[in-house]
Amino acid sequence: MTETAIEVNNLSFRYGQTPILEQVNVAFPANSFSVLLGRNGSGKSTLFNIMAGLQKYQQGSVKLLGKERSKMSFPDCARVLGFLPQFHKSVFPFQVKDVVLTGRAAFSAFNPSKSDREKVGQAIEELGISHLADRPYTELSGGEQQLVMIARVLVQNPRIILLDEPTNHLDIYYQTYVLEKLKKLTENSLTVIAIMHDPNMAFLYADHCFFMKNQTVVTPTAEFDYHASTFLEYVYDVRFTTVMVNDKLLVVPVR
Ligand SMILES: Nc1ncnc2c1ncn2[C@@H]1O[C@H](COP(=O)(O)OP(=O)(O)OP(=O)(O)O)[C@@H](O)[C@H]1O
Numbered sequence: 001m002t003e004t005a006i007e008v009n010n011l012s013f014r015y016g017q018t019p020i021l022e023q024v025n026v027a028f029p030a031n032s033f034s035v036l037l038g039r040n041g042s043g044k045s046t047l048f049n050i051m052a053g054l055q056k057y058q059q060g061s062v063k064l065l066g067k068e069r070s071k072m073s074f075p076d077c078a079r080v081l082g083f084l085p086q087f088h089k090s091v092f093p094f095q096v097k098d099v100v101l102t103g104r105a106a107f108s109a110f111n112p113s114k115s116d117r118e119k120v121g122q123a124i125e126e127l128g129i130s131h132l133a134d135r136p137y138t139e140l141s142g143g144e145q146q147l148v149m150i151a152r153v154l155v156q157n158p159r160i161i162l163l164d165e166p167t168n169h170l171d172i173y174y175q176t177y178v179l180e181k182l183k184k185l186t187e188n189s190l191t192v193i194a195i196m197h198d199p200n201m202a203f204l205y206a207d208h209c210f211f212m213k214n215q216t217v218v219t220p221t222a223e224f225d226y227h228a229s230t231f232l233e234y235v236y237d238v239r240f241t242t243v244m245v246n247d248k249l250l251v252v253p254v255r
Contacts, residue, residue, distance in 0.1 A: 037197065096133050141169075
């Protein structure tokens with residue numbers, strides 16, 4: 001049986017009177033790469049913020065590795081889950097290695113140990129950004145900053161990472177680079193769940209794809225294979241045609 005990393009049951013959420021999530025039920029499998037897709041404003045970031053504990057929900061349950069999220073302490077959550085939000089800005093010109101080190105803050109506060117610094121070195125190397133380690137973070141390009149923030153999540157050493165649009169700002173070289181890295185991380189018992197906008201990149205790299213529509217998460221049923229254009233037309237309100245590339249079915253909007 002596949003282990004579940006995050007299980008969401010009957011989750012509903014409103015901003016004021018406006019319903020954003022209605023009766024969301026979804027189980028993200030452990031040790032694999034899942035991608036959440038859907039139109040702008042469909043509630044993807046809201047769901048991530050709730051799963052990461054940044055947003056309180058009014059109804060339902062969210063379990064991280066079987067434990068109710070709302071009953072876990074902050075350090076317990078930080079051990080289990082790392083989160084890269086959609087928007088992250090640093091106004092101070094800290095060096096990259098120090099920005100990454102702040103990912104250890106939940107464990108070492110203001111007194112980082114030798115092993116904290118070693119973890120930083122490993123993560124920086126793993127993402128291939130050693131050449132940036134001494135540069136001021138604020139002087140990096142958007143794509144370089146994105147890689148630094150992913151390293152910052154990795155040093156937390158969590159079991160699950162949530163990444164809100166990790167390929168945002170990245171050129172096609174770095175998109176494939178990051179997606180290969182994320183996929184590789186799942187081979188070492190890490191669960192990666194990412195929000196993405198490009199269905200084709202998701203189909204190429206993800207083990208599982210989930211879609212948001214009408215305030216809930218929808219998955220393809222027997223008559224709605226998600227590679228099939230009909231399902232994607234329903235999700236995106238765009239007409240698609242499907243193309244086979246090697247063994248992958250990809251989609252192209254119809255013009
Ligand atoms: N703080 C807030 N107060 C009120 N409404 C909000 C707030 N944050 C988001 N919303 C609304 O909630 C809805 C869902 O937003 P959310 O950011 O979760 O969507 P999304 O699917 O992540 O969008 P995108 O793909 O554009 O990032 C949107 O209609 C948005 O306007």
